[in-house]
Amino acid sequence: MHSNSFHCSLSLSLYSSTMDRAHSRRHVASMKQSLFDQGYLDEQFIQLEELQDEANPNFVEEIVTLYYRDSSRLISNLENTLERKPLDFNKLDTIMHQFKGSSSSIGAKKVKAECTLFREYCSAGNAEGCRRSFQQMKKEYAALRKKLETYFHLARQAGPLETAFRPK
């Protein structure tokens, strides 16, 4: 009788944490889907996820962290360069080329599109266009960053997909 109820409560707790984990994973999957549906991310993000394995389970998050570091530097650089008069469009274009490159490498679709637009304004020597586009790009970058931070947090909580709950 005693051992029966022990087994019952053990299997109930196994059941509930399995359900929690399954629920978390569904949540992560649906968040990822919406990031794609809303155009924040493109195929390149999936390519990066495919490079993860047991030995490198957080590769994408590591790359994205490097991207944030790089982006802060480049955005700051752009801000300084946009303050100069007259504008040095060549320099602006060079910096934005770098930012576009790294954004493309992590699959940051909307950010990349804003970078392209900015560079078009540079080619046209359109200062107002550059400034507007820069503000828009910063917004997109901030939005993406916020979403990715949530996404990685959820993904860490859900745990790696391969690790099923192991009964004792």
Added chain:
Amino acid sequence: MASQLHVLAVDDSLVDRKVIERLLKISSCKVTVVESGTRALQYLGLDGDDASLRFDTVKVNLIMTDYSMPGMTGYELLKKIKESSVFREIPVVIMSSENVLTRIDRCLEEGAEDFLLKPVTLSDVRRLKDFIVKGKVKEGEKISRKRMRSIDCSSPLSATCSPKSLPCDPSPSLLSTLSAKKARL
């Protein structure tokens, strides 16, 4: 079996360096990553004295370089490598985020093996690796044919080897690689 392919990757972007390194490691290549053309030349020993005089030249099977880099561009690096008697045979692949036909043509004319649009994918790297390995196999067959010839000049080669294209013909895999890449662009 043969030792690992050693790839030298050159890119000024930190993010791209990390990605290419991972792509190559996953493809079982030994990887050396540097951040500039200057560093690449230093690594190869081409920055100072004539490399052919060195006894300890580094062994690299493939060089992958970004095109747009501050200081020395990937194109300039390509030229320097092709000018070197020691390293000119090493395949050099250019990577670029920009699909500019004149740029691509210029690089291919200068001797680049291939031109990859960024972001570079795992299938790009696998295809490259297969191409390099085939090249090594052909090289090995060439050497063993030479040995066979020197051992016995009288017996016809066709008795033991199946007919292969002459070494001076452009290899079919290279042509299909290039035309496939151009077609993709």
